[in-house]
Amino acid sequence: MATDLSGVLRPVAKANGLPNEHYVDDRIFMEERDAVLFKSWSGVGVTADVPEPGDAKPIEFLGMPLLLIRDKDGDIRVFQNTCRHRGMILVAEPKKIEGAIRCPYHSWCYSTKGKLVATPHVGGPGMNTHEDMPKSDLGLIEVPSHIWLGVIYVNVSGTAAPFEDVHAELLERWKEFDVPLHHGGEDSTFTLDVQTNWKLAVENYCESYHLPWVHPGLNSYSRLEDHYNIEEYGQYSGQGTLVYRQLEGQMGERFPDFPNLSDKWDTGGEYITVYPNVLLGVQRDHAFAIILEPKAVDRTIEHIHLFYAEPKVDEALRAKNATQWKTVFQEDVFVVEGMQKGRNGHGFDGGRFSPAMDVPTHCFHDWVARQLIDHRQRVAAE
Amino acid sequence: MNGLNEKLLAAHEREDTHALIGLYETAADQSNDFTERSFFLTHAFVYALEKGDCQADLLHGRLREMGRI
Numbered sequence: 221m222a223t224d225l226s227g228v229l230r231p232v233a234k235a236n237g238l239p240n241e242h243y244v245d246d247r248i249f250m251e252e253r254d255a256v257l258f259k260s261w262s263g264v265g266v267t268a269d270v271p272e273p274g275d276a277k278p279i280e281f282l283g284m285p286l287l288l289i290r291d292k293d294g295d296i297r298v299f300q301n302t303c304r305h306r307g308m309i310l311v312a313e314p315k316k317i318e319g320a321i322r323c324p325y326h327s328w329c330y331s332t333k334g335k336l337v338a339t340p341h342v343g344g345p346g347m348n349t350h351e352d353m354p355k356s357d358l359g360l361i362e363v364p365s366h367i368w369l370g371v372i373y374v375n376v377s378g379t380a381a382p383f384e385d386v387h388a389e390l391l392e393r394w395k396e397f398d399v400p401l402h403h404g405g406e407d408s409t410f411t412l413d414v415q416t417n418w419k420l421a422v423e424n425y426c427e428s429y430h431l432p433w434v435h436p437g438l439n440s441y442s443r444l445e446d447h448y449n450i451e452e453y454g455q456y457s458g459q460g461t462l463v464y465r466q467l468e469g470q471m472g473e474r475f476p477d478f479p480n481l482s483d484k485w486d487t488g489g490e491y492i493t494v495y496p497n498v499l500l501g502v503q504r505d506h507a508f509a510i511i512l513e514p515k516a517v518d519r520t521i522e523h524i525h526l527f528y529a530e531p532k533v534d535e536a537l538r539a540k541n542a543t544q545w546k547t548v549f550q551e552d553v554f555v556v557e558g559m560q561k562g563r564n565g566h567g568f569d570g571g572r573f574s575p576a577m578d579v580p581t582h583c584f585h586d587w588v589a590r591q592l593i594d595h596r597q598r599v600a601a602e
Numbered sequence: 603m604n605g606l607n608e609k610l611l612a613a614h615e616r617e618d619t620h621a622l623i624g625l626y627e628t629a630a631d632q633s634n635d636f637t638e639r640s641f642f643l644t645h646a647f648v649y650a651l652e653k654g655d656c657q658a659d660l661l662h663g664r665l666r667e668m669g670r671i
Contacts, residue, residue: 345638349671
């Protein structure tokens with residue numbers, strides 16, 4: 221089943237993209253789940269999903285039931301949403317945990333920090349302890365998580381190095397944006413259900429090559445030559461613009477800027493993929509995150525969230541901004557869906573990369589291939 | 603116990619957890635059987651725990667005194 225990844229690892233000018241199987245084969249999809257998405261720090265939600273202590277939101281990530289929860293002290297935690305007793309799903313829909321998480325099956329109860337606090341009748345009717353059922357051993361299984369720029373990342377395998385180490389250079393690059401980001405609210409989030417493999421959404425996001433063709437509306441002020449590649453092999457990739465133009469309302473009103481930004485950001489904007497599945501964009505007055513939720517080898521849900529420098533920004537302008545971005549992201553749908561269909565062509569060899577324009581995309585392919593090779597070597601050694 | 607049983611069923615029906623706390627504690631208080639009393643107290647305690655109700659500590663204390671927790 222193992223695919224030949226040697227062509228991906230060649231220098232960009234000579235490289236081929238990932239083989240077709242990485243886009244159409246369910247077995248490879250599952251291999252990438254384990255080797256890439258579970259093994260890395262993957263985005264699964266935003267802090268605004270659980271804004272207040274006690275807020276809990278169940279999600280499913282690649283089939284794994286997870287529970288996002290803000291504990292009583294305000295810290296966000298991610299647990300497996302599975303009771304340690306008989307494996308029942310603990311929380312079926314978003315809710316406020318007022319005291320403890322009570323399993324709806326036999327009522328085992330957990331604190332918002334995951335501690336098992338009650339095992340009713342475990343020793344018989346009315347007897348709530350049993351010597352072989354130590355509560356200290358049976359707390360919820362916590363999944364390592366990390367918050368950055370409003371996004372909740374998890375490392376399902378529990379084997380990744382700390383997020384701050386893995387992404388040290390990116391954190392340094394964007395340290396000016398490591399300030400409180402305020403989610404724009406319900407009108408600043410939307411989803412796109414796209415018939416494509418998750419990687420194609422990353423690939424399209426990483427490069428500016430397609431902008432004049434797919435987003436002609438940008439041509440008037442944002443030309444191809446106003447963009448630059450961001451390519452850090454083994455780490456992250458994307459693109460930047462030198463001509464970011466702030467959105468204006470009818471009276472010339474604008475969003476407030478993030479505080480203390482350097483001159484670079486007066487007209488600069490950068491759009492980077494935090495490998496594997498979070499697409500981030502930062503500009504002087506707002507940021508956004510697209511969290512890719514792989515649903516199947518050929519289906520991905522894109523969760524888009526817009527963030528601002530202040531909690532309350534102009535409502536009309538906020539709506540205009542959301543509409544503008546939705547238009548741009550929808551313009552990309554036919555491309556990623558078209559590339560998905562194209563991957564069913566048996567003679568397609570992964571394609572070639574423009575050595576000038578496609579380096580960020582190759583950077584991503586190279587990273588994915590190396591994760592897979594490392595995984596295959598580990599599996600073979602076991 | 604008859605009226606209480608109907609109130610319990612009604613509280614379960616409308617998922618009124620706060621009411622369940624008091625009703626199960628009342629059921630415990632009305633019982634002369636040790637096991638049955640601890641059974642009802644357990645239910646009162648669990649619902650109080652779920653709601654973050656201040657009764658949880660008191661109910662926990664009662665169960666502890668009975669050696670049931």
